[in-house]
Amino acid sequence: MDSTPDKNWRTVRFDVLERIDRMPSLSAVIHEFLELSMRDMFSATDFEKVIAKDQALVARLLKVANSGLYGRSRSIASIAEAVVLVGLENLKRIVFAVTTEGLTRRKLVHYDYHDQGGFWLHSMGVALAARTFAEAARSNAIRPEEAFVGGLLHDVGKLVIDEFLEADAVGKVTKRQEIAAIGLDHAELAEYILNQWNLPEPVTRAVRHHHSGLDDPANFEGGLILGLAEKVCDVWGFGRHLAVDLSTDVPLEPFADVLARLGIGAGRWDQLVWDIRQHLSGCEELYRLDA
Ligand SMILES: [Fe+2]
Numbered sequence: 001m002d003s004t005p006d007k008n009w010r011t012v013r014f015d016v017l018e019r020i021d022r023m024p025s026l027s028a029v030i031h032e033f034l035e036l037s038m039r040d041m042f043s044a045t046d047f048e049k050v051i052a053k054d055q056a057l058v059a060r061l062l063k064v065a066n067s068g069l070y071g072r073s074r075s076i077a078s079i080a081e082a083v084v085l086v087g088l089e090n091l092k093r094i095v096f097a098v099t100t101e102g103l104t105r106r107k108l109v110h111y112d113y114h115d116q117g118g119f120w121l122h123s124m125g126v127a128l129a130a131r132t133f134a135e136a137a138r139s140n141a142i143r144p145e146e147a148f149v150g151g152l153l154h155d156v157g158k159l160v161i162d163e164f165l166e167a168d169a170v171g172k173v174t175k176r177q178e179i180a181a182i183g184l185d186h187a188e189l190a191e192y193i194l195n196q197w198n199l200p201e202p203v204t205r206a207v208r209h210h211h212s213g214l215d216d217p218a219n220f221e222g223g224l225i226l227g228l229a230e231k232v233c234d235v236w237g238f239g240r241h242l243a244v245d246l247s248t249d250v251p252l253e254p255f256a257d258v259l260a261r262l263g264i265g266a267g268r269w270d271q272l273v274w275d276i277r278q279h280l281s282g283c284e285e286l287y288r289l290d291a
C-alpha cells in the first residue's frame with residue numbers, strides 16, 4: 001500500500017530520510033494485532049498466539065499485569081492468565097503501548113512536554129481519548145483500535161523534526177518553524193513515516209489530519225477524532241504539565257459541533273469525559289514501570 005502524496009516524495013530530504021531509517025522499528029506484532037482486532041470475533045487464544053511471538057513483549061505484559069495497577073495479589077505467569085485477570089481490553093491497550101514505546105519514551109528538546117515521560121503520556125492520553133470517541137462514533141471511516149494506534153503515533157513526526165529545529169524554537173513550536181526546518185510539518189511527516197511502516201490507511205490519514213481543524217468541513221472522522229482527543233487532553237495539560245488535575249471540567253460548548261459531526265449525542269459528553277479521565281488516571285503508573 002502506498003498512498004503517500006507526491007508532495008512528500010518530492011520534499012522529504014535525504015538527511016530526514018536517514019533519520020527516519022534510524023528510528024526504532026515498530027514491532028511486527030502491531031500489524032498482526034491490528035488485523036486481529038479488526039475481526040468481529042477473536043478469542044484470547046488468538047491474542048496469545050500473536051503476542052507469544054515477541055518474548056520481550058510477553059515479559060513486559062506480565063510485569064504490567066502483576067503490577068499494583070490491577071490490584072492482583074497473586075502472581076500471573078502466563079498470557080492466558082493475564083487475559084482472564086486483567087481483561088482483554090486492558091491487555092490490548094498495553095500491547096499497543098508497549099509495541100510503540102521505543103518511539104514514544106524519547107525526550108524531546110524543543111516541544112512543550114514535561115521531562116518525566118511527557119511525550120509518552122501525551123501520546124497515550126490522545127490514544128485513549130481517541131479510542132473512546134471512536135467507540136462512541138461507530139464511524140465506518142476509522143475503528144476504535146485504529147484510532148488508538150493513530151493516537152499513539154500521531155506526533156511521531158516531532159521525533160524527527162526535533163533534531164532539525166533552530167535553537168530558538170522552544171515550547172509551542174509552530175507549523176511555520178517545522179516547515180522552515182525540514183519542509184514538512186509534523187503531521188505530514190508522520191503520515192509519510194506511517195506509510196513507510198505500512199500502517200492501515202485510516203490510521204495514516206487520521207494522523208495526517210489531526211491538526212486540520214475541528215471546523216474544517218473537508219476533514220474526515222479520523223482526523224476529527226484525533227483532533228478532538230488532543231484538545232480534551234490539552235484542557236488538562238496531560239503530558240505537558242507535571243501536576244495535572246483531571247477533575248477540571250471540560251465544557252461541551254467548544255466541541256458541540258464536532259460531536260454532532262461525529263454523530264455522538266451531546267447528552268453523552270459528560271460520560272465520555274468521565275471515561276477518558278478514568279483511562280488517563282492510570283497512565284502515570286504504567287509509565288513508571290520500567291521497560
Ligand atoms: Fe499531539
Ligand SMILES: [Fe+2]
Pocket residue numbers: 154155186210211
Ligand atoms: Fe500534533
